[in-house]
Amino acid sequence: MQVLTDEEESSHSALRAQQVILWSAPVLALVLLALFAAFPGFFPPMSPDMTAAEVGAFYRDDTALIQLSMVGFNLFGILIVPFFVLIMVQMQRMRSESHIYAFSYLTAVVAGATLFALSDVFFAAAAFRPGRGDDLIQLLNDLGWLFFIAPIGMLVAQFVLLALAVYADDRGAPVFPRWVGHYALLTALAMAPSAGAAVFRDGPLAWDGLVSFWLRNGAFALFAAVMFFVLRAALRHQAEQEGVPS
Numbered sequence: 001m002q003v004l005t006d007e008e009e010s011s012h013s014a015l016r017a018q019q020v021i022l023w024s025a026p027v028l029a030l031v032l033l034a035l036f037a038a039f040p041g042f043f044p045p046m047s048p049d050m051t052a053a054e055v056g057a058f059y060r061d062d063t064a065l066i067q068l069s070m071v072g073f074n075l076f077g078i079l080i081v082p083f084f085v086l087i088m089v090q091m092q093r094m095r096s097e098s099h100i101y102a103f104s105y106l107t108a109v110v111a112g113a114t115l116f117a118l119s120d121v122f123f124a125a126a127a128f129r130p131g132r133g134d135d136l137i138q139l140l141n142d143l144g145w146l147f148f149i150a151p152i153g154m155l156v157a158q159f160v161l162l163a164l165a166v167y168a169d170d171r172g173a174p175v176f177p178r179w180v181g182h183y184a185l186l187t188a189l190a191m192a193p194s195a196g197a198a199v200f201r202d203g204p205l206a207w208d209g210l211v212s213f214w215l216r217n218g219a220f221a222l223f224a225a226v227m228f229f230v231l232r233a234a235l236r237h238q239a240e241q242e243g244v245p246s
Helices: 006-038 054-063 065-093 096-128 134-149 153-168 178-198 210-242
Strands: none
Touching: 006 065, 006 210, 054 065, 054 134, 065 096, 065 178, 065 210, 096 134, 096 153, 096 178, 134 178, 134 210, 153 178
16 A cells, blocks of 8 residues: 655645645536526516616516525635635746736636626515515616626636736746636636626627627636636646656
């Protein structure tokens, strides 16, 4: 039986913890996808041009399903953070100048998760008292949608910081391949226009539009899926470098 040194045991434990986070991500993704589909306001996405009476009727007609989906998002939505912390941990393995990018990346991740949680709270508050005035329900619904779609700066920063870290890691065997940096910047460019949801009430930049809703959310989901495989390869390479079982 192979006996590991204390240093090898520590490396093995760290890798094992990262593997747990990595392989929990697909399970969490399925849960979040189910919750996303359960919220009746996403398929199709609600229009910003709905009248107060229409918004009030939506929350009165679908109160139970809205509350169920928001409780689910509040329970499971924050669990996406460890997946992005895993990216940050791998960024710390890059060249020393990449460490500042890694910690800044973590700040952006936490900010994004906080805003997502606030959007859930506003949607839940709109459904909490469906008998209140339609104007108040519409206001809460507006806040939920705007917090969910429009504050894109922290996500753009997240992708840009990752790209900068990848470009700085110019060793012969980098942690992430260079194309990850290009892809992160492309994702940032795809998502940035959704900031217009705070201004436009119709067209592709409105919160229900092709760009602000479908491209934004699709680009984010695709990036997370791609990074799952990138992280899996990085963890295998780390195990080989440290000479411990993966």
